[in-house]
Amino acid sequence: MGQPDIHLYTAATMNGYKPVIFLEEAEIPYDLTPIDFARKEQKAPDYLRLNPNGRIPTIVDRSNDDFAIFESGAILWYLAEKYGQFLPEDPNARSETLQWLMFQMAGIGPMMGQAMYFQRIAAPNGEENPSAINRYVNESRRLLEVLDARLDGRDWLAGDEYTIADMATYPWARAYIWAKVSVDGLDNLNAWFARLDARPAIQKALTIPAARPGFWGDEDDSAFMKENAARFASDVSKN
Numbered sequence: 149m150g151q152p153d154i155h156l157y158t159a160a161t162m163n164g165y166k167p168v169i170f171l172e173e174a175e176i177p178y179d180l181t182p183i184d185f186a187r188k189e190q191k192a193p194d195y196l197r198l199n200p201n202g203r204i205p206t207i208v209d210r211s212n213d214d215f216a217i218f219e220s221g222a223i224l225w226y227l228a229e230k231y232g233q234f235l236p237e238d239p240n241a242r243s244e245t246l247q248w249l250m251f252q253m254a255g256i257g258p259m260m261g262q263a264m265y266f267q268r269i270a271a272p273n274g275e276e277n278p279s280a281i282n283r284y285v286n287e288s289r290r291l292l293e294v295l296d297a298r299l300d301g302r303d304w305l306a307g308d309e310y311t312i313a314d315m316a317t318y319p320w321a322r323a324y325i326w327a328k329v330s331v332d333g334l335d336n337l338n339a340w341f342a343r344l345d346a347r348p349a350i351q352k353a354l355t356i357p358a359a360r361p362g363f364w365g366d367e368d369d370s371a372f373m374k375e376n377a378a379r380f381a382s383d384v385s386k387n
């Protein structure tokens with residue numbers, strides 16, 4: 149057997165899990181290079197040629213002249229088109245999928261990312277910023293309420309099927325414990341979490357390239373929190 153078409157560069161983070169979820173759900177063969185942030189592998193010149201933003205994830209499609217794709221939303225979109233899965237054909241359902249994908253990329257991800265940063269990295273490293281914490285936690289909660297309202301009477305975010313919008317949104321929204329954002333009273337959202345938690349492909353994907361149970365609140369996170377904050381200590385001191 150030759151090499152698989154798709155080569156994935158990723159790490160065990162919310163954005164990093166997204167392409168893994170697609171590839172596992174669609175049962176597409178792929179191989180993987182784990183990127184080690186502690187060694188700054190995401191900033192290495194060879195990697196920056198693939199991903200000018202110096203972040204993960206990235207895929208390279210060997211069957212398409214080693215075409216490289218960065219930005220996790222664009223990666224999911226590319227894979228969905230290449231394999232004809234998880235992106236509806238119907239124009240309106242397709243547009244809805246892309247609307248909710250953009251909502252995740254531009255809203256849920258950045259806001260919950262900042263909520264995490266100020267509480268899980270800046271504060272333990274001696275930078276307390278209550279007004280930033282309030283702003284990002286409140287905005288994250290508001291966005292999760294938008295998801296909850298959208299999921300009223302529906303199983304999935306777009307059209308009537310499971311799509312790349314669900315795949316993109318799940319790792320971020322599901323990490324509400326790690327972001328210290330409450331989902332109390334958001335019954336539709338919690339039911340959607342339960343539907344996705346139960347999928348074998350998701351369970352597998354969340355262990356690749358490594359499991360991070362602290363993100364989902366499945367373990368005492370104090371050791372994980374300390375280790376995570378220490379990895380970013382030098383970035384904080386540069387601010």
Ligand SMILES: N[C@@H](CCC(=O)N[C@@H](CS)C(=O)NCC(=O)O)C(=O)O
Nearest residue numbers: 161162163164203204205219220221
């Ligand atoms: N908008 C980008 C964000 C990617 C991103 O922020 N990745 C983080 C991990 S979730 C990363 O690579 N962090 C390492 C760094 O900032 O150096 C995407 O969705 O792909």
